[in-house]
Amino acid sequence: MFKFASLLAFVTLASSVAAQAPIYGQCGGQGWSGATACAAGSVCTYSNDYYSQCLPGAASSTTAPASTVSVPTSTASGTSSAPSSTSTAAAGNPFEGYEIFASPYYAAEVAAAAANITDSTLAGKAASVANIPTFTWFDQVAKVPTLGTYLANATALQTSSGSKQIVPIVVYDLPDRDCAASASNGEFSIADNGEANYKDYIDQLVAQIKQYPDVRVVAVIEPDSLANLVTNLSVEKCANAQTTYLACVNYAIEQLATVNVYMYLDAGHAGWLGWPANLSPAATLFTQVYQNAGSSPFVRGLATNVANYNALVAASPDPITQGNPNYDESLYINALAPVIHSAGFPAQFIVDQGRAGVQNIRAAWGDWCNVKGAGFGTQPTTDTGDSLIDAIVWVKPGGECDGTSNSSSPRYDPHCSLSDATIPAPEAGTWFQTYFETLVSAANPAL
Ligand SMILES: *[C@@H]1O[C@H](CO)[C@@H](O)[C@H](O)[C@H]1NC(C)=O
Ligand SMILES: *[C@@H]1O[C@H](CO)[C@@H](O)[C@H](O)[C@H]1NC(C)=O
Ligand SMILES: *[C@@H]1O[C@H](CO)[C@@H](O)[C@H](O)[C@H]1NC(C)=O
Ligand SMILES: *[C@@H]1O[C@H](CO)[C@@H](O)[C@H](O)[C@H]1NC(C)=O
Numbered sequence: 001m002f003k004f005a006s007l008l009a010f011v012t013l014a015s016s017v018a019a020q021a022p023i024y025g026q027c028g029g030q031g032w033s034g035a036t037a038c039a040a041g042s043v044c045t046y047s048n049d050y051y052s053q054c055l056p057g058a059a060s061s062t063t064a065p066a067s068t069v070s071v072p073t074s075t076a077s078g079t080s081s082a083p084s085s086t087s088t089a090a091a092g093n094p095f096e097g098y099e100i101f102a103s104p105y106y107a108a109e110v111a112a113a114a115a116n117i118t119d120s121t122l123a124g125k126a127a128s129v130a131n132i133p134t135f136t137w138f139d140q141v142a143k144v145p146t147l148g149t150y151l152a153n154a155t156a157l158q159t160s161s162g163s164k165q166i167v168p169i170v171v172y173d174l175p176d177r178d179c180a181a182s183a184s185n186g187e188f189s190i191a192d193n194g195e196a197n198y199k200d201y202i203d204q205l206v207a208q209i210k211q212y213p214d215v216r217v218v219a220v221i222e223p224d225s226l227a228n229l230v231t232n233l234s235v236e237k238c239a240n241a242q243t244t245y246l247a248c249v250n251y252a253i254e255q256l257a258t259v260n261v262y263m264y265l266d267a268g269h270a271g272w273l274g275w276p277a278n279l280s281p282a283a284t285l286f287t288q289v290y291q292n293a294g295s296s297p298f299v300r301g302l303a304t305n306v307a308n309y310n311a312l313v314a315a316s317p318d319p320i321t322q323g324n325p326n327y328d329e330s331l332y333i334n335a336l337a338p339v340i341h342s343a344g345f346p347a348q349f350i351v352d353q354g355r356a357g358v359q360n361i362r363a364a365w366g367d368w369c370n371v372k373g374a375g376f377g378t379q380p381t382t383d384t385g386d387s388l389i390d391a392i393v394w395v396k397p398g399g400e401c402d403g404t405s406n407s408s409s410p411r412y413d414p415h416c417s418l419s420d421a422t423i424p425a426p427e428a429g430t431w432f433q434t435y436f437e438t439l440v441s442a443a444n445p446a447l
Contacts, residue, residue, distance in 0.1 A: 026051060096382055109431060138205065308355075
């Protein structure tokens with residue numbers, strides 16, 4: 001329904017003709033004419049045909065990540081064990097008493113973007129975004145080694161500052177990912193060993209997290225996937241993916257629980273599963289997934305509005321929501337909660353408000369691509385005003401492009417050239433400077 005920026009974007013501030021691309025800089029991809037070598041301490045890592053990037057450390061693989069799998073892919077993975085036998089989830093809100101770790105990756109993107117703004121007032125506001133935590137998306141296996149870097153950074157910060165750190169990540173690499181969209185960005189395909197590759201990806205995440213037991217990790221699990229199984233089984237690719245999605249998500253949950261990761265399953269948004277007819281089927285599916293994974297206490301609940309623009313509490317219904325009484329995320333959550341609780345899943349919620357600062361900007365509720373006029377929204381907090389909602393978070397890193405408006409591009413999606421989309425837009429996942437600047441200047445509350 002909407003595209004996700006891969007994290008692989010980075011400001012091309014380094015397009016100054018350096019022989020070496022800086023850490024996090026672009027180092028390859030179709031049409032790239034800049035440096036292809038990386039600064040010391042980083043390795044040029046293939047992301048997709050449009051983007052390669054210098055990632056810290058010695059990456060475990062630089063090409064064809066799926067072929068470098070070294071962990072056995074059968075269920076006899078060394079890390080597996082019954083979650084409840086090895087660990088106990090803390091009671092209550094996992095964010096309470098913790099500071100959300102701000103990824104150095106996004107901070108570097110933002111710092112570079114701010115340095116490219118001449119208006120000093122705007123530049124100052126832009127720079128302040130570096131301190132606001134966003135989730136880090138693990139949308140390909142080659143990026144998993146960077147998780148260790150972030151966890152090491154968070155552990156060090158926790159020691160030096162005395163503030164407990166919670167590191168927010170997005171698990172996003174299902175085979176045949178994004179099954180209802182016209183173009184899939186995923187690296188794994190079901191037809192080509194996708195389930196085994198996915199399990200290896202999860203094992204690698206688990207192996208990283210296991211090394212840093214002093215910091216807490218919170219994960220949003222697979223944006224769009226379960227929601228697509230609720231409403232989009234009429235799409236052939238989704239129907240074909242159903243069994244695999246469920247097996248993979250089950251594996252992810254069980255394994256991440258063994259290393260104490262607190263999880264929220266992605267639950268679309270008010271304009272998707274919030275329609276009254278969808279609430280009950282959604283509750284049934286999420287409860288089934290939760291119970292199939294042993295009702296793990298590490299599955300804390302559901303994440304809504306990921307990468308979307310809906311208000312938590314809208315001052316008045318946006319006209320595009322007409323016909324749906326659940327016209328904002330608060331109404332959606334409060335409508336879903338009783339249904340899902342009585343089904344047997346005591347779900348709590350987190351809500352993405354990263355780009356929800358400005359309302360009534362869309363021509364249709366389904367419009368998701370670089371929506372014009374969007375501003376950064378309420379900043380991450382556990383002060384949510386609703387006991388069902390653990391935290392307001394920024395899951396989508398604002399400034400990373402949703403998709404290109406170039407209709408000749410193989411990854412073109414028509415949503416990205418609608419009248420309410422910002423044009424011209426670069427490839428999905430790359431930094432979109434003018435869009436970032438609008439998010440900053442239209443931020444509500446102001447930065
Ligand atoms: C600054 O941003 C503009 C607009 O995206 C871009 O054209 C320019 O190359 C950028 N400059 C630097 C130094 O990154
Ligand atoms: C993060 O950790 C890496 C590797 O341990 C280190 O090189 C880097 O300086 C750290 N960065 C920050 C911002 O702490
Ligand atoms: C997926 O489901 C949503 C919500 O019902 C719908 O708006 C959308 O058109 C569906 N996508 C496809 C490709 O059918
Ligand atoms: C649009 O995409 C095509 C195909 O990838 C490319 O050749 C062309 O240069 C792109 N145009 C712009 C303006 O980026």
